[in-house]
Amino acid sequence: MYCEDYSELITGYLDGELTETEVAQLAGHLNVCTRCYRCLEDIGHLKGLLKQYASTKVLSPSLRFSRKVLRGIQKETTGARKKISWRTLARPLTAWVAAAAMLLLTLFAGILYSWMEAPKSPPPSYYAGTISPQADKLEGEDFDNIEDYLYQHAMEVSRTSLTDNTVFVGYLSR
Structure with a gap:
């Protein structure tokens, strides 16, 4: 031992x-x-x-x-009561103000960063993309502008049944 x-x-x-x-x-x-x-x-x-x-x-x-x-x-x-001064009251308030300032600073920095880093895209140009085989018959026709095409398509869709989901035209931005 x-x-x-x-x-x-x-x-x-x-x-x-x-x-x-x-x-x-x-x-x-x-x-x-x-x-x-x-x-x-x-x-x-x-x-x-x-x-x-x-x-x-x-x-x-x-x-x-x-x-x-x-x-x-x-x-x-x-x-004898303890005298309360403005410094005594300001101590806890200072901590909360500092925390709120840090939160706002962080939020502002995040928003600024996302705004600065946002991709700069060219102005959108729209085109009509077809999904269903029924929309192929519209592609062969000659339209002067996009409004005529949209009007023709709206007329075609209004003639078909609303429950028929075979005619879709997607308008996609490039």
């Missing part, structure tokens, strides 16, 4: 908690190790002082001292 293990045995010995074999083992170590022997003496001396202190009469405070303490407690609790 090492000295650290014997330190637990020393406190057990002083408290009277060791078996006879543990007491014999500790006595053998104390004959060899002066450090542990001094530790036993110091702890034993400390234990004696604590017993002596516990057995002495505890002094009670005088009546005058008790009254003075009670008056002081009453003054602190009822009479």
Whole structure:
């Protein structure tokens, strides 16, 4: 065993908690190790002082001292209120204002970044893309402009049943 293990045995010995074999083992170590022997003496001396202190009469405070303490407690609790200054009120407010400013700064930076990095697209040019086979018959016809094509298509769709989903024309931007 090492000295650290014997330190637990020393406190057990002083408290009277060791078996006879543990007491014999500790006595053998104390004959060899002066450090542990001094530790036993110091702890034993400390234990004696604590017993002596516990057995002495505890002094009670005088009546005058008790009254003075009670008056002081009453003054602190009822009479004097703590003055509130603007600095005391501003401390928590400063933290909230700083947090709100950081949030607004972050939002502004995000909006600015997305605006700066937005892709610059050319002006949209629209074309009609056909999806269904029925729209192929319109592709062969010649239209002067997109309005004529849209009018022709609207007329074609109005002639077909509303539940017929075979005619679709998608207007996609390039």
